[in-house]
Amino acid sequence: MAEEPRGLTAAEVAERVARGDVNADVDVKTRSVRQIVRENVCTLFNAINVILAVFVLFTGSYKNMLFMIVIVSNVIIGIVQEIRSKITTDRLSIVAGSHATVVRDGARKEVALHDIVRDDVVVLGRGDQVPADAVVVSGEADVNESLLTGESNLIKKAPGAELMSGSFVNAGTVCARVVHVGHENYAAKISAEAKQHKKVNSEIMNSLNGIIKFVSCVIFPVGALLFARMFFSGEGVALDQAILSTVAALVGMIPEGLILLTSTVLAVAVVRLAKSKVLVQQLYCIETLARVDTLCLDKTGTITTGAMEVAAVVPVEGADAGELDRALASLAAADDDPNETAQAVAAYYAARPAVRPLAPVRTVPFSSDKKWSGAAFEGRAYVMGAGRFVMGDAFDAFEGQAGELAATARVLAVARAEGFDADGAIVGAPALLGFVCIHDQIRATAAQTIGYFKDQGVTVNVISGDDPRTVAGIAAQVGVDGADEYVDATTLETPEQVADAVRRYHVFGRVKPEQKKQFVIALQEQGHVVAMTGDGVNDTLALKQADCSVAMAAGSDAARNVAQLVLVDNDFASMPKVVAEGRRSINNLQRSASLFLVKTLLSMSLAVLFVLLPWQYPFQPIQMTLISAFTIGIPSFVLALEPNRDRIRGRFLENVIVKSIPGAVCAVLGVLAVNAVGRLALGLGYGQVSTLCVLLVAWVGVMLIVRLSVPFTPIRSALLVVVVGGTVLGATLFHGLFGIVPFTVPMAVLFAACAVAAAALFHWLYGVLGRWHEARLAREA
Known part of the structure; x- marks a missing residue:
């Protein structure tokens, strides 16, 4: 990593604070206790009964005021339940980090997220959440932007690349200069509509x-x-x-x-639902979900766990399957700072102890330029990465096989090489051994849960920011009807096209956050009662629009706070219990x-x-x-x-x-x-x-x-x-x-x-x- 920037001086920080260029707290907030009490007490229903009680009080016949016991009990139940949900939600929000490391006066120091100022240099390492929109000034890192975009693939960030607030660093370390603060941040703009408390569209309440x-x-x-x-x-x-x-x-x-x-x-x-680790944030949403006839699922974090796993290891014709296994196990074991892909490969071979990894003598880390990583072992070397970048024009002969595998997973090529030169480039022409297919880990209960909703006459739609082929493949595995026909949402340009698509199809990929909301609106205009599940900032607009919104506790604060139901254990399998209740x-x-x-x-x-x-x-x-x-x-x-x-x-x-x-x-x-x-x-x-x-x-x-x-x-x-x-x-x-x-x-x-x-x-x-x-x-x- 290059020499670390000196960052701002104390005087420069003070100047920016005076200008208001501070990362003010813009998280979506739950209602205050005062708001909850006021909304439960100050109602037309209560006002009518209080007026009648005053008239009875005038007569002195106090026994005739017993009807007020019911009114008081109703108010207490409403207040207690909503405060209980608020406390639980606020506790969940504490999971997100509340401090960041910045460089000021040439030294690192920890500051609260709301104390970050414009042009601050923040140091971000593995597992850190990006606190504000920034530009990388040194270092490289793999970043997970799925909470913002729905894309589960890791994005390589090098100097000059933009970092979006709310994304996570998966591997590597970078120094980045803050360019947006407070309401200017990407995540804040997306979640702005979610800030107001959403009333439930309940038939009973109405x-x-x-x-x-x-x-x-x-x-x-x-x-x-x-x-x-x-x-x-x-x-x-x-x-x-x-x-x-x-x-x-x-x-x-x-x-x-x-x-x-x-x-x-x-x-x-x-x-009852709390015992099943389901947090209900609005009483009447229980009824709404029971009336739902269309369920829109976000793939990442709902059908899948968000973790990566090896779907298949496929040797090419003429290659030794044993050598392919040994190469993969060795590459994963040699990685000192494994990203999610390397972790998935390591986990795959940890369950296969018969495959013993080789001891590395040199490693070549992954870079966004090469799009591959490699390691040299005693007498041999192996590389893993994007097929075209590993094999060059020789990959043409294997393009068809790779394309078929790519329909349901991300495909990486594994090849044997002679070694690496001083600059880390591959020496000689690599020999392709096969492919490793990586996809999102599907929840064990996903197929059973989706089957339940299908049996109950509920239409299931999968809406994701991922490649539509990948989304369709996962949807097919869990039993979503019509998974063989999918739509690339980038081709939907008008409201009429969106309305026609949601009427005919059930699997959508490359969906932008704004489009998710459009999908929900289109379904509602067609007379459907729509439930939406999600876990990211990119889901908040659709979650707020839906008749019933369900978020995962491990997701973003914005998604949790706008949702009416929160699955505390992040298990979509709890949904049938909510419907039954x-x-x-x-x-x-x-x-x-x-x-x-x-x-x-x-x-x-x-x-x-x-x-x-x-x-x-x-x-x-x-x-x-x-x-x-x-x-x-x-x-x-x-x-x-x-x-x-x-x-x-x-x-x-x-x-x-x-x-x-x-x-x-x-x-x-x-x-x-x-x-x-x-x-x-x-x-x-x-x-x-x-x-x-x-x-x-x-x-x-x-x-x-x-x-x-x-x-x-x-x-x-x-x-x-x-x-x-x-x-x-x-x-x-x-x-x-x-x-x-x-x-x-x-x-x-x-x-x-x-x-x-x-x-x-x-x-x-x-x-x-x-x-x-x-x-x-x-x-x-």
Whole structure:
């Protein structure tokens, strides 16, 4: 290595700091704890409930504020889960080096990455990550730029060559002068779009938000009308009673328990996945991945491990296979500073102890000019490198064989030579012994994992920056459909060409970072739900664009922080577990959500009707708490945590409403019948009518639980006993707390008649709507 540059002086460093030419910290950051807390607390959903709680507080009836327990629990779960993910992600980020060696005033010193200034001379050796864009001023090194470009091949860097921030030095040592700092760096430009927190495109979340937005538009106008009708109608309804009845109607409209249930179920899935070393950074991405129909994989680091391995050792015709093995083993053993290729050859022969390497007497290191390395042994010499550079024109005779091998791997020629001259050049005409084929090491579980997604009807696309022939060869080995037809992305120049290509092909090579994002957009515009996996800065744009993004923990900070899922053990085989958890969560949530929607539909319908009817709204907030606890809350949590790996069918909101309508219709008609008959025909008071309405709605809830529990299991049978027993207990031993009055004979007769009629109507409606929905799903399949 040439004499080391003196670097900047202290005065020059100070001058650049004053100008702002400093490598300011531009890494993608996770949200702060303050942001997480603010986003979970300051929501429209929470604001509505707090306003209603304030009205109840005004009446002094504190027991009617119990609904706020659900709101607080939901906020706590969201905050705890997101802070937990933040802490884990920040810990993963510490893996990257935080210091660099620079030359200042002729001496080496370590400085923090953000203290590097423009024109600093950085010293980079094997394993170091390039901290800022720079130009090599002395030395040579092999650099891995796969995190930036997707290319897994090592790039030789000599004086004058550019080094991109984020790449790694694989072998050799260089001194390089920093030319870009901070946001000017190549890696910073690529990851700039990833800096903003990405919201998940979740059907469940969108459905819940849609419900809340709709409710928020009608809740206060309806509430004001209902309160005015009761308080100013002259019926003698006291102010406190009018407020409580109004709040009961409005609280019932809001599916607050469903929000909590969703957060809890997904949080349980997060805990389960954590045991499988999968970090979930956004709760709802579990659902999104379960709905994915197209999976885009980056080859390096996903299908492959990122390490190199020997795919084959192929002698040419007439050559001695034993000598070829001995030559390769000897060359690998003679390399004092082996790069990934030499390491792969050494590992290959370490598993073959019968091949004993020769003792070297001279070595000729690899250089980007020669494109080969060699070593002399007692009585012979061998070289390994690019065939054309090793053999010259004599390589024409072997071009065909080398071309066939190059379809799936990088091919190096191995030849016997007479020796080397003083300048390290080959003496005489080398004799070709054969070829060694090197390719990325394929993960042992890759084929099985891709097979799983194919069985589930998910289309798998492989998108890589590597040579398309190499990508296609690896894709074929792991079972990707259509791997025999591939596309060189450099030929795709227009959005129309990209859209046509992603519609017809599944293997793409030479893909630029910007094109990966274009591919994802094109698939989304064609109606697909797209998941993207990757580990490099070059993947961040596509990861952010995808509906669900998955990163490897060993990848770049930018990829990890923009991804919604991080595979901590860097094993793509964890993906089926995520899909299974998503299916369990979504299918069970759909089943349980119908219980909540019954209350929402019931409360909205009754609130509007009782604005027009001459009676006081028949519920208080504490009574809605009794109904919510035993006929909605407890059963929904039990049903939502059961095993369920069925494929997801239909849309969330439609699936839920179809099962909710029968219960809501029966409950509304039952409440109207109780009020009409009870008040007009039987002369019942408000407390008696309210009691009948509460128990009738509970009865409808029990019927829906029965239908949702079919086929019954021991757990579901025990659940039904708890639901009925808890409701009865609340209506008897704790009747004072819940505003339940003792039954009279007229009340018992009216309840029995309404219960029988509701049961008959409920089961008929449930059957009719169920058959219609099944036929609709069959048509869409």
